[in-house]
Amino acid sequence: MTEHTDVLVVGGGATGAGVARDLALRGVDVTLVDRDGLGSGTTGRSHGLLHSGARYADTTPEDARECVQENEILRETAGACVRDTGGFFVQLADDDPEYFEEKLAACESAGVPVSILDGDTAREREPGLAADAERVAVVPDGVVYPSRLVAATAADAREHGTTIRPHAPVDGLTTDGDRVTGATLADGSTVNADHVVNAAGAWADQIAATAGVALDMHPTKGAMVTVGVSGVDTVLNRCRPASDGDIVVPHADSVVLGTTSVEVEDPDDFVESTAEVERVVDECSALLPDAADATVDRTYWGVRPLYSPADYGDDARGISRGFYVLDHADRDGLAGLTTVVGGKLTTYRLMAEATTDLVADRLGVDAPCRTADEPLAAHDDPERLDALVAEFDAGGPADADVR
Ligand SMILES: Cc1cc2nc3c(=O)[nH]c(=O)nc-3n(C[C@H](O)[C@H](O)[C@H](O)COP(=O)(O)OP(=O)(O)OC[C@H]3O[C@@H](n4cnc5c(N)ncnc54)[C@H](O)[C@@H]3O)c2cc1C
Incomplete structure (x- = not known):
C-alpha cells in the first residue's frame, strides 16, 4: 500500500507531535508515525x-x-x-x-x-x-505530565487534519537521487511525502542512517x-x-x-x-x-536525545541540552529531510516552531506559527486527556500515578 502526505513526521514523542500540530495549524497535510505508543521514547520517561x-x-x-x-x-x-x-x-x-x-x-x-x-x-x-x-x-x-502533553498535542494536530499512527515503525527512508521521498514502514507499506521530519529523538541517527546521513548523537x-x-x-x-x-x-x-x-x-x-x-x-x-x-x-x-558535533570532554553533563534543527539540504546535500534533536520537554513547542518554520519555508507555506497562543485540545478536561492518553497508547511511567 502507498499513501501520500505533504509531511511525514517520524517519531511521536513531544517534539514530533509538536511539529505535526504546528504544521497542521499552518494548513499542511501531515502523517505522524511512531514505532510504539506515542511518548513511548524519552518523553514518557522524563523526570516531569x-x-x-x-x-x-x-x-x-x-x-x-x-x-x-x-x-x-x-x-x-x-x-x-x-x-x-x-x-x-x-x-x-x-x-x-x-x-x-x-x-x-x-x-x-x-x-x-x-x-x-x-x-x-x-x-x-x-x-x-x-x-x-x-x-x-x-x-x-x-x-x-508528559503522557497528557503528548496526547493533547497529537489530538490537536488530528483536529487540524493530521493522521496519527502509533505502532507504525519506520524501516527506512526512501530516496530518489539527492532527495528524500518518504519512508517504508515495517508492515511493508510506503508513505510518500514532499518532506520528512526526523523527530526520532535518541533514535534519530538510526533513521538518518537509512538515507546515508550520519548524526553525532550522544544518548x-x-x-x-x-x-x-x-x-x-x-x-x-x-x-x-x-x-x-x-x-x-x-x-x-x-x-x-x-x-x-x-x-x-x-x-x-x-x-x-x-x-x-x-x-x-x-x-x-x-x-x-x-x-x-x-x-x-x-x-x-x-x-x-543529546546531539553534539563538538568535543565535550569526559563528562556527559558537558553535552549541550540545547536543541538543533538540521537542514539536510544545506548540511548534506540531501533535500526533503529535516532533523530536530536535543532540547527538553519544557521547550518542545519552541523546538517544533523552529523546525516548522524551516519546513514551511521549504514547502513555500507562509502561514505563521500559532501554537504559542492556541490552547491544546482537551487541555481543561483531565478525563478527556486521560482518554486520549489511552487511545494513543501514550501512557509512560513518568506520570503513571496521575491517570
Ligand atoms: C532522565 C531524563 C530526565 C529528563 N527530565 C526532564 C525534565 O524534567 N524536564 C524536561 O523539560 N525535560 C526532561 N528531559 C528531556 C526530555 O524528556 C526530552 O528532551 C524529550 O522528551 C525528548 O522528546 P522527543 O520527542 O524529542 O524524543 P522522544 O520522546 O524519544 O520521541 C522520539 C520517538 O521516536 C520514536 N521512534 C524511534 N525509532 C522509530 C522508528 N524506527 N519509527 C518510528 N518511530 C520511531 C520513538 O519510539 C519515540 O517515541 C529528561 C530526559 C531524560 C532522559
Missing part, C-alpha cells in the same frame, strides 16, 4: 519538571531564557497537562553559599523570576524539607525513582552545580527523585544500574529526608 530556567541560568543562559518563555506559554495553553507548584533551589549547610549568590544573579540576568526565603520560612511552606536547609531561592518551576541515560512521600507541593532542587540526585518532583501522593546522566551506546540496550538508583535516593534524601525510607513505587529510566 517544567523548568523555570533556573537550572540552566548560570551555565547556559540561552537555554534558561527559552525555558522561562516556554514555561509561561505552557501554563497558558496546556491546562491539566501541567501543574503550577513553584520550585525551591535549596542551599543546605554543606553547600557553597557563593554558588547560591551566583545562581541568584544568573536567574536575574536570564529573566527567571526569583525571590529568597530563609530556611525556617521555607520549612513552614514545605515541612518535609531538610533541617539544615539554610536558605532557598524561589522560582517558577512546575510539574509537567545519555538517567534513573528516576518514584517513592511514596505525600504532602510535598513544591519542586525541590539542590542549589549546587548539576549532579546526580538533585531534583525532587512532587506528584499527589508521591515524589519523583532524579536523576543521573551517563552516556550509552544503544538507547534500547543499556544497564539499569542499582548503584545509580541508590545514589539518586541517597542524594535526594539530603533535601527530603522522608525519601530515604519511603516505599519505592517504581523505578524507570529515560535516554536523553
Whole structure:
C-alpha cells in the first residue's frame, strides 16, 4: 500500500507531535508515525519538571531564557497537562553559599523570576524539607505530565487534519537521487511525502542512517525513582552545580527523585544500574529526608536525545541540552529531510516552531506559527486527556500515578 502526505513526521514523542500540530495549524497535510505508543521514547520517561530556567541560568543562559518563555506559554495553553507548584533551589549547610549568590544573579540576568526565603520560612511552606536547609531561592518551576502533553498535542494536530499512527515503525527512508521521498514502514507499506521530519529523538541517527546521513548523537541515560512521600507541593532542587540526585518532583501522593546522566551506546540496550538508583535516593534524601525510607513505587529510566558535533570532554553533563534543527539540504546535500534533536520537554513547542518554520519555508507555506497562543485540545478536561492518553497508547511511567 502507498499513501501520500505533504509531511511525514517520524517519531511521536513531544517534539514530533509538536511539529505535526504546528504544521497542521499552518494548513499542511501531515502523517505522524511512531514505532510504539506515542511518548513511548524519552518523553514518557522524563523526570516531569517544567523548568523555570533556573537550572540552566548560570551555565547556559540561552537555554534558561527559552525555558522561562516556554514555561509561561505552557501554563497558558496546556491546562491539566501541567501543574503550577513553584520550585525551591535549596542551599543546605554543606553547600557553597557563593554558588547560591551566583545562581541568584544568573536567574536575574536570564529573566527567571526569583525571590529568597530563609530556611525556617521555607520549612513552614514545605515541612518535609531538610533541617539544615539554610536558605532557598524561589522560582517558577512546575510539574509537567508528559503522557497528557503528548496526547493533547497529537489530538490537536488530528483536529487540524493530521493522521496519527502509533505502532507504525519506520524501516527506512526512501530516496530518489539527492532527495528524500518518504519512508517504508515495517508492515511493508510506503508513505510518500514532499518532506520528512526526523523527530526520532535518541533514535534519530538510526533513521538518518537509512538515507546515508550520519548524526553525532550522544544518548545519555538517567534513573528516576518514584517513592511514596505525600504532602510535598513544591519542586525541590539542590542549589549546587548539576549532579546526580538533585531534583525532587512532587506528584499527589508521591515524589519523583532524579536523576543521573551517563552516556550509552544503544538507547534500547543499556544497564539499569542499582548503584545509580541508590545514589539518586541517597542524594535526594539530603533535601527530603522522608525519601530515604519511603516505599519505592517504581523505578524507570529515560535516554536523553543529546546531539553534539563538538568535543565535550569526559563528562556527559558537558553535552549541550540545547536543541538543533538540521537542514539536510544545506548540511548534506540531501533535500526533503529535516532533523530536530536535543532540547527538553519544557521547550518542545519552541523546538517544533523552529523546525516548522524551516519546513514551511521549504514547502513555500507562509502561514505563521500559532501554537504559542492556541490552547491544546482537551487541555481543561483531565478525563478527556486521560482518554486520549489511552487511545494513543501514550501512557509512560513518568506520570503513571496521575491517570
Ligand atoms: C532522565 C531524563 C530526565 C529528563 N527530565 C526532564 C525534565 O524534567 N524536564 C524536561 O523539560 N525535560 C526532561 N528531559 C528531556 C526530555 O524528556 C526530552 O528532551 C524529550 O522528551 C525528548 O522528546 P522527543 O520527542 O524529542 O524524543 P522522544 O520522546 O524519544 O520521541 C522520539 C520517538 O521516536 C520514536 N521512534 C524511534 N525509532 C522509530 C522508528 N524506527 N519509527 C518510528 N518511530 C520511531 C520513538 O519510539 C519515540 O517515541 C529528561 C530526559 C531524560 C532522559
